[in-house]
Amino acid sequence: MSPPPLRHWLLGLVLSLAVVWAAGALFLDTVQPVARDPAVGRFMPEPGTVMRQRSEGWARTTAGEHGLRSLPGGRLPPGPKVVFWGDSYVEALQVDDAGHMDQVFTRLARRAGLDLAGVGLGVSGDGVLDDLFRLRPYASVFAPVVLHVFVVAEIDEFLPDVPHPGHGEFRSAPEPHLVFDTAVYGTSHLRFGHLVRSLELAGPYRILRKALALDLRLAPGPARPEAQPAPAAQEPERQARLLDFLLTTLRSQAPEPLLVAHIPYLPRLRGGVVHDEDPDAPAAAAVRAACQRNGVDFLDLGPEFRSFRQVTGRFPRGFLNSPPGQGHLNQDGHRLVAEAVLRYVRERRDALLAR
Amino acid sequence: MPFWRVEFLLLLAASLLALRLSRGPASRRVLLILAGLYFYAWWDLRFLPLLIGAALLDWAVALGLARAGGPGQRRALFLAGLACRLGLLAFFKYADFFLAAAPGSSAWLILPLGLSFQTFSAITYLAGVYAGRLAARANPLDVLCLATFFPTLAAGPIVRAEELLPQLDVLAAPTAGDLYDGFRRFAMGLFKKLVIADRLGLYVAEIYGNAGAYDAASTWAAALAYALQIYLDFSGYSDMAVGVGRMLGLRLPENFDFPYAARNPAEFWRRWHMSLSAWIRDYVYIPLGGSRQGRARTLANILLAMLLCGVWHGSGWTFVLWGGLHGLGLCLHRLWRERSGRHEHSTLSGLLSWAGCTLFAGLCWIPFRAEDLPQARRIIAALFQGGPTHWVHPFVWAALGLTLAAHLLRALGREDALMLRGKRWYAPAALLSLVWLAVIFAAEGFTPFLYAQF
Numbered sequence: 021m022s023p024p025p026l027r028h029w030l031l032g033l034v035l036s037l038a039v040v041w042a043a044g045a046l047f048l049d050t051v052q053p054v055a056r057d058p059a060v061g062r063f064m065p066e067p068g069t070v071m072r073q074r075s076e077g078w079a080r081t082t083a084g085e086h087g088l089r090s091l092p093g094g095r096l097p098p099g100p101k102v103v104f105w106g107d108s109y110v111e112a113l114q115v116d117d118a119g120h121m122d123q124v125f126t127r128l129a130r131r132a133g134l135d136l137a138g139v140g141l142g143v144s145g146d147g148v149l150d151d152l153f154r155l156r157p158y159a160s161v162f163a164p165v166v167l168h169v170f171v172v173a174e175i176d177e178f179l180p181d182v183p184h185p186g187h188g189e190f191r192s193a194p195e196p197h198l199v200f201d202t203a204v205y206g207t208s209h210l211r212f213g214h215l216v217r218s219l220e221l222a223g224p225y226r227i228l229r230k231a232l233a234l235d236l237r238l239a240p241g242p243a244r245p246e247a248q249p250a251p252a253a254q255e256p257e258r259q260a261r262l263l264d265f266l267l268t269t270l271r272s273q274a275p276e277p278l279l280v281a282h283i284p285y286l287p288r289l290r291g292g293v294v295h296d297e298d299p300d301a302p303a304a305a306a307v308r309a310a311c312q313r314n315g316v317d318f319l320d321l322g323p324e325f326r327s328f329r330q331v332t333g334r335f336p337r338g339f340l341n342s343p344p345g346q347g348h349l350n351q352d353g354h355r356l357v358a359e360a361v362l363r364y365v366r367e368r369r370d371a372l373l374a375r
Numbered sequence: 376m377p378f379w380r381v382e383f384l385l386l387l388a389a390s391l392l393a394l395r396l397s398r399g400p401a402s403r404r405v406l407l408i409l410a411g412l413y414f415y416a417w418w419d420l421r422f423l424p425l426l427i428g429a430a431l432l433d434w435a436v437a438l439g440l441a442r443a444g445g446p447g448q449r450r451a452l453f454l455a456g457l458a459c460r461l462g463l464l465a466f467f468k469y470a471d472f473f474l475a476a477a478p479g480s481s482a483w484l485i486l487p488l489g490l491s492f493q494t495f496s497a498i499t500y501l502a503g504v505y506a507g508r509l510a511a512r513a514n515p516l517d518v519l520c521l522a523t524f525f526p527t528l529a530a531g532p533i534v535r536a537e538e539l540l541p542q543l544d545v546l547a548a549p550t551a552g553d554l555y556d557g558f559r560r561f562a563m564g565l566f567k568k569l570v571i572a573d574r575l576g577l578y579v580a581e582i583y584g585n586a587g588a589y590d591a592a593s594t595w596a597a598a599l600a601y602a603l604q605i606y607l608d609f610s611g612y613s614d615m616a617v618g619v620g621r622m623l624g625l626r627l628p629e630n631f632d633f634p635y636a637a638r639n640p641a642e643f644w645r646r647w648h649m650s651l652s653a654w655i656r657d658y659v660y661i662p663l664g665g666s667r668q669g670r671a672r673t674l675a676n677i678l679l680a681m682l683l684c685g686v687w688h689g690s691g692w693t694f695v696l697w698g699g700l701h702g703l704g705l706c707l708h709r710l711w712r713e714r715s716g717r718h719e720h721s722t723l724s725g726l727l728s729w730a731g732c733t734l735f736a737g738l739c740w741i742p743f744r745a746e747d748l749p750q751a752r753r754i755i756a757a758l759f760q761g762g763p764t765h766w767v768h769p770f771v772w773a774a775l776g777l778t779l780a781a782h783l784l785r786a787l788g789r790e791d792a793l794m795l796r797g798k799r800w801y802a803p804a805a806l807l808s809l810v811w812l813a814v815i816f817a818a819e820g821f822t823p824f825l826y827a828q829f
Binding site: 035047048236289343 | 382385413416417418419420421551552555556581584585586587588762763764768769770797799800801802803804807810811812814815816
């Protein structure tokens with residue numbers, strides 16, 4: 021078969037790029053352009069940009085003031101607030117704005133007669149250590165704050181010596197200390213983010229990123245996987261001392277009440293059976309005990325998640341395009357967190373609202 | 376070295392350039408051997424001596440066959456060569472099954488890449504020389520070139536010595552037409568494998584891994600998804616292998632011809648993994664007596680051939696069951712055809728036959744995919760009464776729609792348009808789009824070709 025002439029290849033290249041553009045715009049997660057927010061000294065999603073999520077869930081979220089998502093009208097409410105800190109679980113790109121835990125909390129609180137607004141500050145990849153360093157810069161942005169809620173899915177965020185490049189790290193040696201690294205966004209993201217988002221170039225951008233991330237192995241096999249060094253196991257007493265150091269430091273960053281809301285990875289399907297036990301239970305128990313010693317409340321969402329599945333048969337995680345019980349919180353999961361935090365607030369209503 | 380890795384594309388580009396610049400088929404065969412050895416060593420250098428040693432053994436046995444005196448000596452030599460090849464395959468493929476049966480045993484063996492396919496191809500050489508269809512090669516490089524031919528090294532198609540060796544003897548530099556035609560097949564295979572099959576595989580793994588927890592609709596969707604996954608994975612691989620062969624200037628046998636368009640089990644096996652089913656027909660079924668020794672013996676031969684086909688896929692009972700089910704299906708179809716005779720299908724009977732055959736093939740994939748018989752049982756039970764959890768990934772419907780549309784186009788006589796054969800101005804646009812989409816939507820992580828494990 022003779023090959024097509026050059027003009028057909030040139031036309032084909034143009035048309036195929038149009039296909040890439042359309043497929044990327046329809047089926048890829050949008051790239052989020054970021055801009056430096058001088059009020060808090062960090063890069064955050066540019067206010068007004070809409071993010072579409074396709075890889076998990078099928079949702080649209082909009083960045084508002086200071087890059088915060090799901091703010092009604094894009095503006096921070098003026099009154100007293102409950103701030104939800106966290107990572108991609110709070111950022112919640114998988115769920116439409118109205119279903120985010122902070123927005124559900126606001127609606128439920130208003131319905132309960134509480135003049136409180138929920139605000140979510142979640143950035144994918146962030147952890148408690150990042151939040152610790154952000155509490156002070158955000159103090160004037162969020163004021164007045166009634167309660168800081170740290171939504172924690174990975175309990176090992178509290179453990180020392182877990183490498184987390186581009187984020188806060190907790191190191192145990194020589195003396196316990198915290199390190200903060202803010203180099204989250206690559207230069208290409210900062211340079212091309214606006215262009216990629218405004219021209220809907222998610223498809224070509226994905227190709228470029230894959231090309232740049234190519235990892236060639238030309239040597240003969242077998243390939244040996246790189247062994248990841250596991251964090252050194254700590255003696256219980258030493259672990260308690262390290263956790264005390266971390267929580268004392270966290271406690272000292274803000275005068276408002278602090279609450280750690282742990283969202284364990286349950287219930288989940290494994291081997292055809294629904295498992296209800298928390299795989300991180302020992303670490304969670306240690307963190308809970310440390311929280312109690314250091315004036316930080318601890319809320320375990322495990323019982324809510326378990327009873328929700330037992331009553332409805334549904335899971336708090338998983339979407340139409342991701343397995344039930346896996347991945348990020350779905351709309352049910354966000355509502356369960358919001359309800360649990362609201363219960364916590366109502367039980368301590370006088371103490372919290374008297375401030 | 377998976378075909379979609381950049382390392383492979385670099386190897387292919389270097390091979391094509393070297394073939395283009397080299398003079399004469401002999402030097403091109405040496406280049407192909409070097410490329411094949413690198414292709415194999417990239418996977419595991421430790422098994423390279425095995426590959427070369429087995430090829431040299433084939434060469435020596437074939438030379439011995441050519442020089443042997445009487446038929447008894449030839450037969451003994453042929454059987455010895457066959458025993459060496461099959462013994463090697465059996466050792467690596469099945470020793471684990473028996474060793475693992477010992478209590479407390481943790482022994483395990485790595486199956487050398489593509490050993491099954493190389494063995495079958497080598498047997499065609501030995502059998503060809505033994506039967507006098509092929510001349511024994513005096514030059515060991517000829518046999519080494521057959522054994523290390525990298526487009527088919529990992530998972531076929533099972534290329535016969537009589538198909539490949541004559542082409543290698545006159546191997547010319549690749550032409551622009553070869554390159555385009557090969558690229559056309561390669562791009563189609565890449566899309567099938569990376570975009571559709573691998574994504575279906577994620578869904579299938581979740582439902583099979585939790586057999587019995589998902590409801591009947593989800594389990595039916597997973598059974599359907601696996602039928603699509605294995606077809607698109609293996610036919611995608613075969614498209615790439617045939618395409619790479621074509622780029623090198625060689626014509627390799629086809630492996631698939633729209634198998635889910637089949638209306639009976641016999642037709643299914645004429646369309647599914649065609650190089651294997653033809654090999655089994657010629658080297659197992661016919662030597663057993665084929666259909667020449669009465670009905671009972673014919674049925675027994677069919678059943679035995681399909682059981683061997685099942686066992687070839689793996690040493691588990693699930694593969695025995697799969698092969699046995701297909702053997703039974705073929706036997707029943709043969710009996711039915713003997714009773715009712717050959718006849719043209721009406722539209723309705725054609726549709727019913729197609730639906731029945733597709734359902735049969737789809738259900739047979741359940742034991743094939745299951746890790747063991749209890750898992751297969753749980754999946755089959757869940758088809759009728761599953762658990763409380765429901766999840767059907769919308770991508771399953773998209774993949775089903777695409778596959779149905781492709782089959783429909785073929786049924787309407789538009790196969791050339793579908794396969795972008797002939798002069799079509801939009802072919803480059805379609806092919807480049809398939810490549811870009813494969814880059815963008817390739818599932819994360821390493822997902823080897825399903826048939827590379829057999």
